[in-house]
Amino acid sequence: MASNFESSIHRGCDFIHDFSCSPCEENGFNTEAHHYCTQCTKYYCQNCVSKHNGLYQKHAVLGRKDVKKWEAAPGVVDALERCGMHPGEALKLVCGDHDQLCCYVCVAIDHRQCSKILHIPDEAKGVQRNIEFQQIPKKxxxxxxxxxxxxxxxxxxxxxxxxxxxxxxxxxxxxxxxxxxxxxxxxxxxxxxxxxxxxxxxxxxxxxxxxxxxxxxxxxxxxxxxxxxxxxxxxxxxxxxxxxxxxxxxxxxxxxxxxxxxxxxxxxxxxxxxxxxxxxIKTFGAIEEQTVLTKQREDPHSDPNHVFSVAEYKEYNVKISDDKHPYVIRSVCEMPSGEFVIADFNNYKVKLLDKEYRVLDHCDVPGDSWDVCHIDGNEVAVCVNSELHFINASKGKLVTTRKLSFNHKCIAAAHHGGQLYISSGTALYVYTMSGRKVKKLYEDKYGGNTVRKCAISNDGKTIFITNREKHQLITLDNNGNKLALLTDPDMKGPTGVHVTPAGHVFVCCIDSDTVLQVDKDGKKKLATLARKEDGLYGPGDLLFSSSTSSLIVGGFKDTLLVIKLN
CATH class of the missing domain: 1.20.120 (Four Helix Bundle (Hemerythrin (Met), subunit A))
Structure with a gap:
């Protein structure tokens, strides 16, 4: 335990110390403590301990070498159990909505609106028999x-x-x-x-x-x-x-x-x-730093124009007993945990899938679920008519937390740099996370489905839009200026578009039943990766999972088509 006390964790612009000086903390300063008084049961930094010793010469003051005795002293919270946000408080609760350990101060300040506040002793029952718990020391x-x-x-x-x-x-x-x-x-x-x-x-x-x-x-x-x-x-x-x-x-x-x-x-x-x-001449030659990247970064797949080939096609059934209507998977997104969230358009549902594409949970939404996008952490957002519903996906459960309403349709959403990109079908808008409109980035009113979905490059400088009406993939810069316009015989009715962190761009087309890979600039087709004969039928959206190097495609079927890529 002593080794933990010797460390500190950087958080923002402050340091969270194992023990913070009590007088400094009372005055709004964050100073690491180096002494502990057993009579006062308070911690002191180097400056404050001098004042303390001048007033209380007979008090027993322990230094850092006796830090184990600090831990054993009455009223001292174990460093492991101490709240990171409020070091003087012990962790007693869990917020189920945010999947976060909390102290009572956390709940009072940050989680007052949360619906699932659980007591740690209740949640901890049986944890020692949990396989993941037992594997922690090994990990x-x-x-x-x-x-x-x-x-x-x-x-x-x-x-x-x-x-x-x-x-x-x-x-x-x-x-x-x-x-x-x-x-x-x-x-x-x-x-x-x-x-x-x-x-x-x-x-x-x-x-x-x-x-x-x-x-x-x-x-x-x-x-x-x-x-x-x-x-x-x-x-x-x-x-x-x-x-x-x-x-x-x-x-x-x-x-x-x-x-x-x-x-x-x-x-x-x-x-x-x-x-x-x-x-x-200032030097005898140029001195330059050269970094040798790891094998993972040297992977040729890191080239945004690397052309993938298909290893296999496989289908996974995601239908559940509650489904009453023909199945349409409008959208797919991946969580940091490796789980997936899909939008079932016809059944007004959002479904949570595990890594093997088995349905873990589902929740109803009040209308057609057009699109789902990952926001941050365990949070996703689902487009429902003219609203954006935020859902927390953790511990195998889906919980709706809040929603935003717009004065236009909301048929697709993307998140980048703390901003929301919302498609109305004919225009692409930029909003803040609180729902304030920043600007209209792009518009094409000459048709009914000219701005279907959008995908944003990792650096935020390039935006790809599918125009189903005109069978086009449009590439914009982040100011809405058109950079490229791509058409192809295999691109009929493009719906879904996805760009990987490395810059690979994939498009699925509902009318031609195809999945395409295009170059990073959106100017030419690189490959046709799937057709109707491969099990593709009316694809609505697709996602590239870097963990499995697979494309997950949803459409007018009760199965997901998973395309394993080489």
């Missing part, structure tokens, strides 16, 4: 084992992630090394160009220096010779004069040649493209 152990396997898989996944990280890190380092080598090569080539240019300039500078040295020496010699010859005969002086002029002219030519270049400089113009490219 819990199985679920626990699955969590242990899941934990083991996740731990292995963490180890594999570390290995992946190391491998990717090595790959990045290799890329970095390659980039470094490329940059080293670019640097080497650039420096080689620089060294080659400076070497050529140095050659030119050395030539100029050598010319300067040579001319300086020759000019010095010429001055010495000129001064010597100038004191001798005029002839020698004249020769010295002429050679000196020639020497000066030659020297000036060298000076002009050298002086045209005042100085040699080397400049560097960086290639910023490299920096710009590197600056624009």
């Amino acid at each position: 819990i152990a199985e679920v626990q084992k699955q969590f242990e396997k899941m934990k083991e898989a996740r731990l292995k996944n963490m180890t594999s992630l570390k290995k992946m990280r190391a491998a990717i890190s090595d790959e990045i380092k290799t890329i970095r090394k390659n980039i470094n080598e490329i940059l080293d090569k670019i640097e080497k080539t650039t420096l080689q160009d620089l060294d080659g240019m400076i070497a050529e300039i140095e050659i030119n500078l050395k030539k100029d220096i050598e010319t300067c040295d040579k001319m300086t020496i020759e000019l010095q010699n010429m001055i010495a010779a000129f001064q010597t010859k100038a004191k001798s005969s005029e002839s020698k002086s004249y020769i010295a004069y002429r050679k000196s002029q020639g020497m000066i002219s030659q020297a000036n030519d060298h000076l002009r040649g050298i002086s045209t270049i005042e100085c040699y400089n080397v400049t560097y113009q960086p290639n910023h493209l490299i920096e710009e490219l590197l600056f624009s």
Whole structure:
């Protein structure tokens, strides 16, 4: 039991603790208790226990390590028996209408209008002999084992992630090394160009220096010779004069040649493209998360355009002794428990079937039962003339709870996203669960049965409508805009339409006695899955049961046709 006390269950935005601090709870706060006073018989959080201990120093206060003693203390409600909505109250009752455990506060606030409020001791009689009760520990152990396997898989996944990280890190380092080598090569080539240019300039500078040295020496010699010859005969002086002029002219030519270049400089113009490219690149590559789906999700049937084939056809009789009129099954829906609810149009009945399609219970409705749709949990809604009757289906029983009335016919209904989609035969309306009209989504007044039934995709973005009058399947978006219109020789008088959570779309046609599969966009037929020779007669509605991979079809017969699909 102690392990239960260590946990908490998230509910909405609050946490339901095994023990909530009593003073905090009185002040409207939800705080987990860590202490229990045996004299005060109250729970305290860390903050409140300090104030308590200051006032009552001699009281015996138990901590979390003594939580078993909390449970044994007088007035303490066992965590298992504590109401989830009102933690201070014990579960004493069961609401049969909602199949829900309740405390007295629950009944007073939420179940005052319910007709079946049962006492737990009465309902619990013989429960220990119940096979399902006896199998609970085994089922819990199985679920626990699955969590242990899941934990083991996740731990292995963490180890594999570390290995992946190391491998990717090595790959990045290799890329970095390659980039470094490329940059080293670019640097080497650039420096080689620089060294080659400076070497050529140095050659030119050395030539100029050598010319300067040579001319300086020759000019010095010429001055010495000129001064010597100038004191001798005029002839020698004249020769010295002429050679000196020639020497000066030659020297000036060298000076002009050298002086045209005042100085040699080397400049560097960086290639910023490299920096710009590197600056624009944030990572060495894209890091993406990849999830490997389970085998169940990898099932090819998860493809909305996967074309099914038929494994077998089988009929199940759903007639009961109270049936007085020819049988017409207008609608079929499946409950979360795997049970089925069908609408018997001619006999003004709604019937509850078990997983083997055996009738468990039935209830009468005040008129033609046109359609039945699953709402939520154990609740279904049945279209009766211009009303929608809500029925609770639990523990093998059907109980009518409430109804909504409309100012138009109600021949088909669907539920999605907390809203009701109601067909009047020529229009499709959207209502809130309380019966307030939101909008008229679509209308076709040119005929008497232009909006027969509708089905809504799992994401709520696509709506399929059967137009029996014009032999069409119409596809709308959730604003009522027409996306597609499908006709086919096998589609005569389409009545029922069903879309699975994976997006498969099925249609049954009352005039051509066919069951069709169409693509997810409602634009083309993918397959004809059943005809009259397969046992189909006047099909009114159909349903795909994912638990059995079967189509359940109802029509002008006292049997359901179950089509097992591959």
